Amino acid sequence: MQTLQGKIEGPLVVTRDLDVHGTVVGDAIVRTNNTLHLRGVITGNLTIEKGASAIIFGTVEGRIYKAGGTVVINHPQKSGREVPSNNASSSIDSL
Secondary structure, three states: OEEEEEEEEOOEEEOOOEEEEEEEEOOEEEOOOOEEEEEEEEOOOEEEOOOOEEEEEEEEOOOEEEOOOEEEEEOOOOOHHHOOOOOOOOOOOOO
């Protein structure tokens, strides 16, 4: 598996197993039978072709288009006041 680090200008087309630590500026496309591991951000869209997979430890700011592949996203945990309380409640107005 190849490893890339830093800022990568897109579109990034993954044609072999790839490990990215950083930011993909633009779109990313993972071709059939390839895997993308990303620790960072994709600022555009992510497309997963049939038989491909993407494991994201971070964020995809655009849309995810999945054509039969596998996508796993682990969002970074927010800290402090940004995390909603477990005791938060919601209500529904009824007529």
